[in-house]
Amino acid sequence: MVKVGILNVTGYAGMELARILHRHPGVELVSVTGRSLAGQKLGDAFPHLRAIDLTIAPEVDRSVDVAFAALPYGASAEALGPLVKSGVKAIDIGSDFRLKSVTEFETWYKVKHPHPDLIEEAVYGVTELHREKIAKTRLVANPGCFPMGAILGLAPVVREGWVEPSVIIDAKTGVSGAGRTADAAYGFSELNDNSSAYGLGGHRHEPEMTQELSAISKKGDVSVTFVPHLVPMTRGILGTCYATLTTPRTQAQVIELYKDTYASHPFASVVGKPPATKQTWGNNDCLLYPIVNEKKGRLVVVTALDNLVKGAAGSGVQNMNVMLGLPETAGLESLAIYP
């Protein structure tokens, strides 16, 4: 059995990694870390994980074969650097290796990158775009929760040059995306029955989208207008992508393109009705619903996923599976919990 560790199990992404890895048939979760809760039994800190008999440690067990880091920016790279260099395969659920330009990283995150030398070999972990590279790398930069849907939603048409290289992504996220945080602004009474936009001055997930879509674009660099919105649900991201068709396309043509693109990908599903976020609750699917308005020359693509699964821990495990040569779906077969 492959031995796996989680750096920072105490946030929502870390907890979700533990939940998924515990049931994974090909790996064994052997080490979980956390600063503030170090020394506690995992099940005392998080009762839903009490079936996992581990104690939260201050540092990861160095004997792991694979390490997931779910740490704040800066901290991920710092902790993973030595591990990667010592031969551990690593998946960074955090944001430290996503941007290929150190300058971009340091501009958006306002910290100095602790291991810029590792950036180049890090593979951006949208498995559906980079499966071959992920299979060979020792370091995966797992995408942000918003970029996952946006990139899967637009990649087919951007790659083919079917849309103008200027797109709008209007995303609605559940609150767990903000993490397990002690901030009055994220209190239940503040957010229940309430919706708002944020990040209007620029959100850190935008450069990821720009980088990845531009890299595959047939029409040059892509300009991304991205506005995230907080809506009162715990999990889920609903992304609505707006693009302008370069030449007329029928609904049938677009559907065919999307179905072809994702035919061999178990976790990107083109669906026949507008998806609801809850259809992915707790599982690793990204649902895609492209629709053409022929009269207006517009393409709208609606995407739905669970921000903690396909948007974080689940796609991390999917990437681990590819890195280890396991079936891509191992540990990720559960159906969504609905309603």
Add this chain to the structure above:
Amino acid sequence: MVKVGILNVTGYAGMELARILHRHPGVELVSVTGRSLAGQKLGDAFPHLRAIDLTIAPEVDRSVDVAFAALPYGASAEALGPLVKSGVKAIDIGSDFRLKSVTEFETWYKVKHPHPDLIEEAVYGVTELHREKIAKTRLVANPGCFPMGAILGLAPVVREGWVEPSVIIDAKTGVSGAGRTADAAYGFSELNDNSSAYGLGGHRHEPEMTQELSAISKKGDVSVTFVPHLVPMTRGILGTCYATLTTPRTQAQVIELYKDTYASHPFASVVGKPPATKQTWGNNDCLLYPIVNEKKGRLVVVTALDNLVKGAAGSGVQNMNVMLGLPETAGLESLAIYP
């Protein structure tokens, strides 16, 4: 005291009219109707209205001076037609007099219009655009809940020609917008903790937006791409409008334009931080937050309102106040209930 009646008090807009009118200092609510609940005391049907001592009647009392109709499409016009012709001032909270083209109406609503002769004199009830005309009319077509925010959000820049006449409106609505409906799809278990897009093939509120924005546009007819989304809250619409600037504008210029436009309007407020829908819970404000991305040449305008108040009953009362020469804010001064 002006005598007021509500046609169909049994839906959410009708109930909200009753709530507001009961506290209105200048009018007296004397008659409320409802088919299925006729004969019941209003307070037995809707306990929060038990302070209003009225029985739900099958037909409105013909002695009213003002009638609000909160009926389904087709039914509103049919019921209001004779009332208007007999001298009653009418506000249609429904959709029958919003579209100026009978053909458009019949195309979108698939019913024959019962009183096409009244369409021309009906004034579209965005008070902030048509206050003078409303003051003189006997028939107001109250706007749809989505158009209210979209039109207030884009009118200033469309009128000045500051943006290209092709706009995107991505709206997130609370569930009460669907009315008090016995449909499993609107059940709590289906919608709680869940979000989805709908109306992707075309929503009936789009032609209203197109009509009203085109009518004031300096750059010709406006093409509106409108996608509504259902999010798990009871009240509120958060609208995010995307437009492309025709020439560079600074944030300061845009703010000045919006503040000037709405300076004399008590219920359209330009705010300094992205608004949250709950800041309007139960009151008649529409909050507006325009923001320019100078580098990308984009304007984003975020709007927030309570769909049952400024999006329906509240703006209806606002229009009634203007029709009757009362203070525009009469009966509408309550602060939002927060949290």
Add this chain to the structure above:
Amino acid sequence: MVKVGILNVTGYAGMELARILHRHPGVELVSVTGRSLAGQKLGDAFPHLRAIDLTIAPEVDRSVDVAFAALPYGASAEALGPLVKSGVKAIDIGSDFRLKSVTEFETWYKVKHPHPDLIEEAVYGVTELHREKIAKTRLVANPGCFPMGAILGLAPVVREGWVEPSVIIDAKTGVSGAGRTADAAYGFSELNDNSSAYGLGGHRHEPEMTQELSAISKKGDVSVTFVPHLVPMTRGILGTCYATLTTPRTQAQVIELYKDTYASHPFASVVGKPPATKQTWGNNDCLLYPIVNEKKGRLVVVTALDNLVKGAAGSGVQNMNVMLGLPETAGLESLAIYP
């Protein structure tokens, strides 16, 4: 106009006082305080209050005629003591003057009482029980949100000796009862779609219930088993009181007793169907639904109220009205916002 001040406007009870007092016809809100936000405009800190043109001050204006304190325990008494002694009428929304025994207070709250000399003259502010005393006092101890419903729900039968003096109160509260708090345990993601019991080892509102019910009991001291539960709503307390009838009583007898008891009280309403908390959203009603199980000899009383209104700010204003000789309902006439 009577000049009113709020000590600590920055919590939910304080904000709610501001909302209600702003529309009160007989008083003027002239001073609001808050430590962390001192110097900010009230409307910048809390956008839904932007119609109130006040700046948050570090200390209350000493010229006020009436002061509300919405401060943590210990702090309320400390701040109100000097004010009361200088002639200001005071309503403590906090808990410092509720318990008549200093020992009890110090046992439950683990702080030394700063003004024990004022405890005796403080009147416990269930207006429906103590209206005459409240009219004459200069210091009202506003009840806790849970005791309000429990006391109103059980007072009629405890006073008459119709039930055994051992009762169970199972309460379900919305999250705003915990205040505006930066605690991860009250985060949206933790509490949404989730319910739990708390305070099982003893909750500070229990001695209030015991004191007040025992004081009016015909059968000696009342033993109260009180278990509060957190349910995922923002506002509202649903209280279910269980008691054992001492002698058989019919449903009609019990209803008559409750109706008689509260006939002259505008904010305690005996209702004919089980009440829902949302029927009191934003208003000052306490709804009461007693039901007898004749076969089992049990009485169950269901109560519903808005914890921030009848459970805090609203009953505070009701008490102020009585203290000032104003109509008891002044400023409190708004109907509940539903749905």
Add this chain to the structure above:
Amino acid sequence: MVKVGILNVTGYAGMELARILHRHPGVELVSVTGRSLAGQKLGDAFPHLRAIDLTIAPEVDRSVDVAFAALPYGASAEALGPLVKSGVKAIDIGSDFRLKSVTEFETWYKVKHPHPDLIEEAVYGVTELHREKIAKTRLVANPGCFPMGAILGLAPVVREGWVEPSVIIDAKTGVSGAGRTADAAYGFSELNDNSSAYGLGGHRHEPEMTQELSAISKKGDVSVTFVPHLVPMTRGILGTCYATLTTPRTQAQVIELYKDTYASHPFASVVGKPPATKQTWGNNDCLLYPIVNEKKGRLVVVTALDNLVKGAAGSGVQNMNVMLGLPETAGLESLAIYP
């Protein structure tokens, strides 16, 4: 592989059975029925089940080895009768075989029982009480969602005679307990941010509790006062049981009793902190938290479970496992989805 069918897959319990059985290692789901949706692909009707390649049939395939019925009362017995008699093992998720007295059944449900001859051999499916009998029967009457928690919560002390045989159960349920229903009263706008009591005149789950607790009681028939409450969450039941100790017991004694009772039962867990319903989201645990108030001589037991899993489909599968001699936990190992 054992072949399994679901009668009425279209309600929430039926859908949940499909979700769980699809991942079950020892059985194959081969047939699902539903009246209104017959002919539809399961995944078209319920997108989260699209991995299950079955068409909804009007009648169950008679070749199944095991049948689950998730039908309304009356209909379950009618459909299962012939199947059981033809040798199919059956689990009735419905209520037709729970009450041992036909008279009681017909009094509470107001229908004639279609197969009273099968009632005697039906085993009431609280696995933790009746595992041996379940292993030998061909017909299990799966408990109601409320009785499951109430019985597990009180069985240890009722059996030992540690409490008076008069208990109170105050339960808070998520809305999915009402099923997938097209009733305006269960609409999102009605129930969101709202709580209420119901069934105050008598709820059909009460006779089940009375029957089962009385059957094991050391102190004679148990009188159960049961009040269910609807709280705004999709899944979960929080039950708070109140009992009076017959002789003083310490907290340690009670904990030991509960731990001993459930030591060999994988899905009844005595926990050290008050449980939250969400700690069981989507899984088959029943969490139990007993607490003694020594001074008052009261025992309070808080229970938490997922009404659609341990309260319906999950315990049904647990019972099937026992009937088939499979490991009791087969197909039920998933951890709860949190948050």
